[in-house]
Amino acid sequence: MEVKNLETRFKVRSGYVYAVNGVSFSLGKAEMLGVVGESGCGKSVTMMSLIKLLPPAAQITNGSVKLDGVELTKLSKKDLNAVRGSKVGMIFQDPMTSLNPFLKIGLQLSEGLVYHKGMSMADALKRSAAYLDMVGISNSAHRLNEYPHQLSGGMRQRVMIAMALLSEPGLVIADEPTTALDVTIQAQIVELVKELRKELNTSIIWITHDLSLLAGMVDRIMVMYGGAIVEEAVRGEIYKDPRHPYTIGLLNSIPRLSADTGKRLSTIGGAPPNLFMKPTGCPFAPRCRFRMDRCEKELPVLETVPGAAPDSGHRIACWADVRDNK
């Protein structure tokens, strides 16, 4: 998958909200990418734009999304449906509301298979049961006949994962799949996704606001702010040698067991920018400790970090060098 210079905006009463401003990245086969950022930084909208799963007010104004050489932004509605049904899977944030309360689990799971893989209902149900087994739901044949309200939140999220994987897509986008779950279930779901990934060999984009969650899981991490990528590198590099002030702020705000008791958790002051105008300078500048005059005037570009390890793919969008005054 190859994304180039993607831009998405929302039409609102008083103009536009520029949610995604020139995002470019690529994703290799079977690679797992973590996307981090606080609420409203454009991480979800970016990933939803990939398969155009956007509300009517949103429009993609620029950029290209290529999946296996096919340009997704220009596909017809029908072809796009086929891609959604067979090549890209989606796991949503809130399992409690992501299943139609009037359809039995089995019917809902089979839907994509019947429409896009040309399977018969019986075959689709059989396969659904197999996938429910795989995501760790016991008594799966029986569960197919149940309604969503008969399942717990954790089970529903497992069903959603099965739904995303059923068509054996090359890419799965997981939009904060553990945010609505409690910590123990969260850990189970993370383990499950790790296992399934090994088994099925799919690429995964995992969207989250919790940097610590990604620590043992992904290959590469992308940090987003103000609708743009501000830092990107292989996983270890981000934790060892973060270069963007925002990434450093995020890392410092993770609570640690080893921290001194009585010490306040460090936070990033201020709030994310409103995006009613396209940022002309660095969107993070107003909250940044390392701010310089240049930051407010010029939009930083994503460039390879000088002196970074050769295969780390470490890129940042920042004018300052944080090593100067850490």
Added chain:
Amino acid sequence: MATKERKYSLTKDAFNRLIANKLAMIGLIVVALLILIALIGPFITPYDFLSQDLMSRNQPPTSLHWFGTDDLGRDVLSRVIYGARTAVLVAFSVTILSFIIGTVLGSLAGYLGGKFDSFVSWLIDITMSIPSLLLVIVINVSLKPTLVNWMDAQFMATHDEFWRNTIWVDFAIVFGSLALIKWPKAARIIRGQILSIRNKNYVMAAKAIGVPTSRILTAYVIPNAIGPIIVSFSATLGEAMVLESSFSFLGVGVRPPIPSWGNMISDGLRVWQLYPHVLAAPALVLAIATIAFSFLGDGLNDALNPRQWK
């Protein structure tokens, strides 16, 4: 497993809740009875609703005339039964008509949004802002005589029996004018339902696995929207029935000699101090029917409202 598991189904659950609700069951039984009586009316009336017996006018209820007779010696029971036919016919026609208009406009407005939605919302607001009593009276008073006169002229010209019968014109204008004041409510409910469900996560999830739009509408949007629509349908049935009686009472609805509870009440009102039974029979039946519809509507609301599920 030895124990048999309880089968769940949402419609069955809703039905069980409806059964458990005593008032709703009373409502359901009365409404069913009313519809049954309306259907088989001509077979169970003891007398013809038009035949007059001037020797036995204004008789109190007896074993021959259970509800007595009116000032032309007509059997009140037979007229009440025929009145039920009128009431049920008007109630269903008006409700179905207004829900057809409401569904088409409301669902298109909700689904398409944009300019069409603004236009439909504007139309709804305009229609709702006109006093309904006035609107119906104006339509009936202005259209009915014109149409009937025109049909008389046609009959004079062609001598075709078709133009002779003006009763259905009466009904058609009553249906039309009542539907005209009832459709905005239906459209508004349906539009709201479609709007809220269109943005639900499960619709998004279905889109994400490539379910086609037509299937999303039929399997995801409509079943989730249907509860409030059924409730409002049942409420509209009762309201249309009362409206028909009100307008017939005022003389702008169904006109004599076709019996309607409304015009019977109007007749009874003139003599109620001397012969209260002529007024009491249609008034009581109308009251019972209205209460039954309201019980049924409340019961359906409780049964279909997911927030009240236990």
